[in-house]
Amino acid sequence: MDRLRLGLVGYxxxxxxxxxxxxxxxEAWLVACADADNARLAEAARLYALQQTANDARALIENPTLDALVIATPARSHFELVSQALNAGKHVLVEKPLALTSADARALTDLAQKxxxxxMVGHTFEYNPAVWKIQELLDAGALGELYYIYxxxxxxGRVQTDINALWSIAPHDxxxxxxxxxxxxxxxxxxxxTYLHQGIEDVVFALLNFPNNIVGHIHASWLDPSKTRQMxxxxSEKMxxxxxxxxxxxxxxxxKGVYKRGDAFGEFQLRVRSGDLYIPKIDLTEPLKYECAHFLECIRDNxxxxxxxxxxxxxxxxxxxAQESLKQNGTPIQLNSMDADKRG
Structure with a gap:
């Protein structure tokens, strides 16, 4: 079977x-790349023997020999580039976030269906074997009742000046x-x-309130002394x-956990329980490899x-x-019941 011909926008x-x-x-053949930087284009062409390089993404969008485009450009450009690519008959893998408004994200989703x-959106951690293992444990009820996630x-770094830490970093979590x-x-x-660039938050603390009293907290920042990627x-039973x-x-x-213990008088006391620490073996294959292979599979197999x-x-x-809440100094923003039920 012929390999899928791909173009990459953004190097x-x-x-x-x-x-x-x-x-x-x-299954893939990377044949084209577009980037505004000629030095970056030259490096890509040298590494991958590209058939086409261009400074303008439109050259790839208008190339009828390409089956799909992979878009890795600043978030502000996603809506325009993805919509043009879809209208040109290309399959698209775009980096997160899909768009900067839900209206634009909805329009792109509808356009792809049409x-x-x-x-496909590059939420790489959803292809991470460690996350798959957590899903397995949650589905099996291994943690008991889930209380909260942080x-x-x-x-x-990497400091940006066009979007804040919320839109740059928090999409993963x-x-x-x-x-x-x-x-x-x-x-x-x-x-x-905001500390470094007016109007661009360098650090964000977001609180997500889920059904069943589950709380999710996210701390995202590019202004911190150490690199931390932890959840x-x-x-009630395990952590x-x-x-x-x-x-x-x-x-x-x-x-580990906390449990109630009754006494002779019918009263309850809270007791701390501390047991073993278990470290499961995790597949160390690069999640991005799984993501890229999945994109090709979805094209091949519809x-x-x-x-x-x-x-x-x-x-x-x-x-x-969360962005609206930032504008309103932390006021909770309600997501309507229809949105809340989409995954229920």
């Missing part, structure tokens, strides 16, 4: 990772929470602070710490991607609500 920060992974997949093209995704809980939050609130899941930067123990499962346009839209809905 800056994330584009090289996408190019490397698609180049390693036998044109019968695969639209995420720390901080680093010194939002997508993980929505995927694992299989539902939308009922409300979202957020606080943030903690607290349940999980997911540390994405730990090369040997990405998941730690703690047999499948709906795990992170399709609807998935991307849900993440944008949460980010949009």
């Amino acid at each position: 800056g920060y994330w584009g090289p990772n996408l190019a490397r992974n698609f180049h390693q997949l036998p 044109n019968k093209r695969v639209l 995420a720390n995704r901080v680093n010194l 939002v997508s993980i929470m929505l995927a694992l809980l299989k539902q939308m939050p009922l409300s979202v609130s957020a606080h943030g602070a 903690t899941f607290v349940g 999980i710490v997911y540390d994405d930067v730990d090369p040997e123990a990405k998941l730690k499962i703690y047999d 499948k709906t991607p795990r992170t399709d346009g609807e998935n991307g839209l849900r993440v944008v809905r949460v980010l949009e609500a």
